[in-house]
Amino acid sequence: MQEKMKAVRLYATWSPRDDFQPGPKDIEGKQTYLGSKVWRNPSFKIEEVDIPKPGIGEVLIEIKACGICGSDVHMAQVDKDGYIFYPGLTGFPCTLGHEFSGVVVEAGPDAYDKTTNQPFKGGELVTSEEMVWCGNCRPCADGFPNHCERLDEIGFNIDGAFAKYVKVPSRLCWSIEPFREKYDEKDVFKLGSLVEPTSVAYNAVIERGGGIRPGDNVLILGGGPIGLAACAILKRMGAVKVILSEPEECRAKIADKLGVDYIINPIKENLAEKVLEITSGMGATIYLEATGLPTIVYPEIEKIIWEGRTLNSTIVVVARADAKIPVTGEVLQVRRARIVGAQGHSGHGTFPRVIELMASGMNMLPMITKEIGLEEVPENIIRLQKDKKDCKVTCVM
Numbered sequence: 001m002q003e004k005m006k007a008v009r010l011y012a013t014w015s016p017r018d019d020f021q022p023g024p025k026d027i028e029g030k031q032t033y034l035g036s037k038v039w040r041n042p043s044f045k046i047e048e049v050d051i052p053k054p055g056i057g058e059v060l061i062e063i064k065a066c067g068i069c070g071s072d073v074h075m076a077q078v079d080k081d082g083y084i085f086y087p088g089l090t091g092f093p094c095t096l097g098h099e100f101s102g103v104v105v106e107a108g109p110d111a112y113d114k115t116t117n118q119p120f121k122g123g124e125l126v127t128s129e130e131m132v133w134c135g136n137c138r139p140c141a142d143g144f145p146n147h148c149e150r151l152d153e154i155g156f157n158i159d160g161a162f163a164k165y166v167k168v169p170s171r172l173c174w175s176i177e178p179f180r181e182k183y184d185e186k187d188v189f190k191l192g193s194l195v196e197p198t199s200v201a202y203n204a205v206i207e208r209g210g211g212i213r214p215g216d217n218v219l220i221l222g223g224g225p226i227g228l229a230a231c232a233i234l235k236r237m238g239a240v241k242v243i244l245s246e247p248e249e250c251r252a253k254i255a256d257k258l259g260v261d262y263i264i265n266p267i268k269e270n271l272a273e274k275v276l277e278i279t280s281g282m283g284a285t286i287y288l289e290a291t292g293l294p295t296i297v298y299p300e301i302e303k304i305i306w307e308g309r310t311l312n313s314t315i316v317v318v319a320r321a322d323a324k325i326p327v328t329g330e331v332l333q334v335r336r337a338r339i340v341g342a343q344g345h346s347g348h349g350t351f352p353r354v355i356e357l358m359a360s361g362m363n364m365l366p367m368i369t370k371e372i373g374l375e376e377v378p379e380n381i382i383r384l385q386k387d388k389k390d391c392k393v394t395c396v397m
């Protein structure tokens, strides 16, 4: 008899909008790269499903911790016509959950552990990338797995980790053993579940933003998990003034623990003026757009770049937004500034470096503001649509 497990699954109805044009990767009724143009009336079910069997190059992981991401919230949130907010790759029904860690309990043939370059034996503590890049397409071959043309995503269009077990390709797994030195057992797994969002921040400010030189100033707009993780990374890289723009007081409190030097409430204070004042008229080297509100924050960034004396600054766009950014070319030209986009967390050794950073003491645990059980995942995903008081809500098993 096939063994069963509980899983938190999201269902939705395939109901393409009038202007929807199916792309080459869309599978009618099952999967699309344009979620918000297709899926309607999402609903959760906690179901008994088969425990997956790892095939060639795959491992089965027993989940110990899995965080709720903004994407999970947006997959279950609807507009006035009942369509989901989340605009990207989705295939329902699907077990959600993509920020996870756990223990390898079973390995298929040819599933190798990068730490030892030997086959997985079982018992290894791991976290996993969420993007299942193919390794065969042109972007993958060129070294850009974050832009894979044959992408699957764990917890979006293939089954994720709000369950007892998840099956993943071993090439996506990274050991979190190094955490054991500084953290106790329970924290090891919680920290492991924060590697994925922290890697998104690392890819944004280091890989795409080009990092900084020790002694530079940085401005992070938006104190969600990505913005907060970027603050911690840039502080470690030697930023003298890490400035965070964030109106929510509870998030500002977490920022304090992660090494932020100045927190500006952009609703109560004039952001551009305040940043110029704090930096003695210099401005910043990196600006991270992590709010998803480019029309509101971009004019402020531009003002700081124009009036500040830092040349060669980089604006990194990491938050997704279906809005035009109001850019003045003259400002980019005169101030030698540039805008870059950042997506994903894979490639260029990002995961192992983030793990080593955390292992060496970059403690991201203050981001977790609530711990829940598996059964509480649906109600918490729904609550987070409105309640902004939490930062990271994590399911611990």
Ligand SMILES: [Zn+2]
Pocket (backbone or CB within 6 Å): 069, 070, 071, 098, 099, 197
């Ligand atoms: Zn996520």
Ligand SMILES: [Zn+2]
Pocket (backbone or CB within 6 Å): 133, 134, 135, 136, 137, 138, 139, 140, 141, 147, 148, 149, 150, 151
């Ligand atoms: Zn690919």
